[in-house]
Amino acid sequence: MTTFTPKPDLPPPPNTVGVVGWVRANLFNSVPNIIMTFVGLYVIWLAAYWIIDWGILKADFVGDKASDCSREGACWVFIQAWFDRFIYGFFPDEEIWRVNVVFVLAGILLAALIIEAVPHKGKIALFSLIGFPIIAFFLLHGGWFGLETVETEKWGGLMLTLVLAVVGIVASFPIGIAFALGRRSNMPIIRSISIVYIEFWRGVPLITVLFMASVMLPLFMTEGTDLNKLIRAMIGITLFQGAYMAEVVRGGLQAIPKGQYEAADALGLSYWQKMGLIILPQALKLMIPGIVNTFIALFKDTSLVLIIGLFDLLSIVQSALTNPDWPGFATEGYLFAGFVFWTFCFGMSRYSQRLEAKLNTSHR
Amino acid sequence: MSKFKSLVTAVAAVGFMASTAAHAGATLDAVKKKGFVQCGVSTGLPGFSNPDEKGNWVGIDVDVCKGIAAAVLGDASKVKYVPLNAKERFTALQSGEVDVLSRNTTWTLTRDASLGLNFAGVTYYDGQGFLVSKDLGVSSAKELDGAAVCIQAGTTTELNLADYFRQNGMKYQPVVFDTSDQTVKGFEAGRCDVLTSDQSQLYALRLKLSNPSKAVILPEVISKEPLGPVVRQGDDEWFNIVKWSLFAQINAEEMGVTSANVDKMKSSNNPNIQRLLGTAGEMGKLLGLSNDWAYNIIKQVGNYGEMFERNVGQGSALKIQRGLNALWTQGGIQYAPPLR
Numbered sequence: 087m088t089t090f091t092p093k094p095d096l097p098p099p100p101n102t103v104g105v106v107g108w109v110r111a112n113l114f115n116s117v118p119n120i121i122m123t124f125v126g127l128y129v130i131w132l133a134a135y136w137i138i139d140w141g142i143l144k145a146d147f148v149g150d151k152a153s154d155c156s157r158e159g160a161c162w163v164f165i166q167a168w169f170d171r172f173i174y175g176f177f178p179d180e181e182i183w184r185v186n187v188v189f190v191l192a193g194i195l196l197a198a199l200i201i202e203a204v205p206h207k208g209k210i211a212l213f214s215l216i217g218f219p220i221i222a223f224f225l226l227h228g229g230w231f232g233l234e235t236v237e238t239e240k241w242g243g244l245m246l247t248l249v250l251a252v253v254g255i256v257a258s259f260p261i262g263i264a265f266a267l268g269r270r271s272n273m274p275i276i277r278s279i280s281i282v283y284i285e286f287w288r289g290v291p292l293i294t295v296l297f298m299a300s301v302m303l304p305l306f307m308t309e310g311t312d313l314n315k316l317i318r319a320m321i322g323i324t325l326f327q328g329a330y331m332a333e334v335v336r337g338g339l340q341a342i343p344k345g346q347y348e349a350a351d352a353l354g355l356s357y358w359q360k361m362g363l364i365i366l367p368q369a370l371k372l373m374i375p376g377i378v379n380t381f382i383a384l385f386k387d388t389s390l391v392l393i394i395g396l397f398d399l400l401s402i403v404q405s406a407l408t409n410p411d412w413p414g415f416a417t418e419g420y421l422f423a424g425f426v427f428w429t430f431c432f433g434m435s436r437y438s439q440r441l442e443a444k445l446n447t448s449h450r
Numbered sequence: 451m452s453k454f455k456s457l458v459t460a461v462a463a464v465g466f467m468a469s470t471a472a473h474a475g476a477t478l479d480a481v482k483k484k485g486f487v488q489c490g491v492s493t494g495l496p497g498f499s500n501p502d503e504k505g506n507w508v509g510i511d512v513d514v515c516k517g518i519a520a521a522v523l524g525d526a527s528k529v530k531y532v533p534l535n536a537k538e539r540f541t542a543l544q545s546g547e548v549d550v551l552s553r554n555t556t557w558t559l560t561r562d563a564s565l566g567l568n569f570a571g572v573t574y575y576d577g578q579g580f581l582v583s584k585d586l587g588v589s590s591a592k593e594l595d596g597a598a599v600c601i602q603a604g605t606t607t608e609l610n611l612a613d614y615f616r617q618n619g620m621k622y623q624p625v626v627f628d629t630s631d632q633t634v635k636g637f638e639a640g641r642c643d644v645l646t647s648d649q650s651q652l653y654a655l656r657l658k659l660s661n662p663s664k665a666v667i668l669p670e671v672i673s674k675e676p677l678g679p680v681v682r683q684g685d686d687e688w689f690n691i692v693k694w695s696l697f698a699q700i701n702a703e704e705m706g707v708t709s710a711n712v713d714k715m716k717s718s719n720n721p722n723i724q725r726l727l728g729t730a731g732e733m734g735k736l737l738g739l740s741n742d743w744a745y746n747i748i749k750q751v752g753n754y755g756e757m758f759e760r761n762v763g764q765g766s767a768l769k770i771q772r773g774l775n776a777l778w779t780q781g782g783i784q785y786a787p788p789l790r
Binding site: 157167168170171175176177178179237239297300301302304305307315392393394395396397401402404405406407408409410411412413414416 | 493494495496497500501502503504505530531532533534535537538541542544545546547630631634654657658659660766767768
């Protein structure tokens with residue numbers, strides 16, 4: 087009796103594995119797909135050809151005035167010459183280091199929060215939320231410790247965009263949580279106030295809010311009260327986004343099974359203990375996509391301040407385009423602004439995915 | 451747009467009622483106290499008010515503000531620029547956010563009479579014109595029957611265009627764009643034969659063409675757009691200062707006083723020049739200023755002609771002809787009352 091000895095497994099045919107296999111299985115597996123593949127490749131080739139030819143091969147990189155460009159390709163000299171304005175707005179040249187310090191500090195804090203090996207996350211987060219804004223304000227505005235005051239009228243460019251976005255994000259989050267809890271409260275007055283607040287701000291376009299803040303509000307204030315335009319815009323954006331945030335948070339609260347609430351009640355926890363220890367930690371985790379969605383929308387919405395004459399990144403690019411010494415650089419300018427916005431939004435979205443993966447404790 | 455205008459009008463009227471009384475005579479004192487002039491400018495209009503890549507504001511409207519600062523404070527650099535959108539410019543003036551609005555604003559009866567504002571003069575006589583390609587072989591707007599016309603969305607431009615073609619019994623086909631960049635691209639791509647906008651803007655738009663020398667601006671001007679600085683109604687002292695600092699610049703050009711020769715001119719024995727530069731008479735005192743007010747303007751900013759050529763004329767990229775904006779002695783209509 088011979089024992090059965092199985093032959094060793096043969097490797098799969100070489101044309102079904104690896105890159106070749108994947109390409110055959112996905113791109114060239116049927117006639118329509120083959121056609122689609124070639125059309126797609128052609129489109130990619132066209133776009134890539136234009137980008138490389140216009141953006142790199144024929145582009146001009148060196149110089150300091152418009153006439154240094156041949157205009158056959160992109161003129162990155164334009165971006166280079168205006169770079170300081172695009173990033174810092176009208177911030178005086180000799181004070182720009184202050185903005186850079188804030189940028190670097192923000193970068194370090196962000197890295198410390200993202201990199202998992204760094205200890206004391208809680209303390210760093212607390213410092214980023216409370217200490218950092220104060221330091222940043224003192225550095226940017228000045229007027230203390232011998233720093234020269236830089237009026238907010240001189241703030242602009244990417245710096246202003248970031249200031250508006252960060253203030254909006256940091257301030258609208260607690261407002262959103264407060265009003266979401268308020269809307270689900272059993273106390274009729276608090277509930278009504280929350281509903282009125284949320285429905286009012288959600289029912290008004292952000293442009294209207296900004297117009298009200300910059301055009302109408304000064305007329306209602308007594309003579310001489312000069313509430314800064316930037317602060318007015320910040321308050322408008324924050325209240326507006328707070329309402330959206332409240333609805334996102336409410337969505338998360340409603341997704342928590344009733345049993346969690348009842349279990350917390352059965353343990354004898356107070357309302358704030360129940361929310362702080364049981365409900366919100368679970369709900370916030372569920373809400374990450376929604377929250378980040380709102381933050382990204384907020385970041386992009388900040389460019390609406392151009393209609394009230396604040397020079398954020400987009401509007402300073404636009405005003406550079408109107409300069410008679412630099413005619414016809416619209417493509418370069420808008421590409422630059424778009425690229426910067428995309429970088430930040432993409433960064434936020436990647437971070438949120440990491441956060442979701444990290445906090446994922448689901449029963450899947 | 452017209453709905454919006456009436457809203458702005460109403461808003462501004464409310465603001466005006468609330469603020470007039472408090473303002474009377476107060477602006478000059480306030481400016482002297484804070485040490486700078488707050489000046490409303492545009493968020494970017496070629497040749498009129500524009501940030502440059504160094505972050506400085508340049509343009510005719512900016513120079514008007516510098517002139518006022520030089521007259522009042524003796525230092526043309528003491529201006530704080532507040533960039534304003536077309537929609538918020540009047541309220542910013544009403545609410546006291548700016549002391550003077552110098553943001554190529556057209557002087558019209560409605561604005562003058564119902565917004566609680568005073569126009570302090572005309573810095574630039576503008577008007578709607580036409581830009582055509584040289585290849586079209588057209589030398590007058592009257593030959594444009596049946597043309598496709600690129601317009602930037604904005605009702606006054608469109609209405610003026612419709613009026614003009616109807617008056618002359620001609621037909622046209624409008625091609626409307628949203629921004630000036632799109633308009634230029636449309637014109638360049640051949641989607642229209644003619645591009646229409648305010649003349650001062652046409653020169654800036656022409657620069658954006660890949661070959662500016664292939665386009666010409668037709669001589670016809672189909673609307674009146676006198677642009678000038680605006681102040682709040684009810685503060686006549688300040689109104690006079692803004693008005694006369696512009697007149698001083700125009701008078702200086704007429705007398706041949708420039709920033710380069712102003713020191714030499716101080717010893718001139720022409721009584722007009724002496725009054726202008728404060729070596730005779732008490733002109734500055736009457737305005738509530740020092741007697742060398744006009745000297746400071748001319749020394750630091752220049753006369754009207756210098757200001758024009760530097761920002762929009764031959765010394766700039768725009769290369770606009772003086773045209774209507776030449777002095778009355780040279781075929782234009784810039785005319786200032788005598789300084790006496």
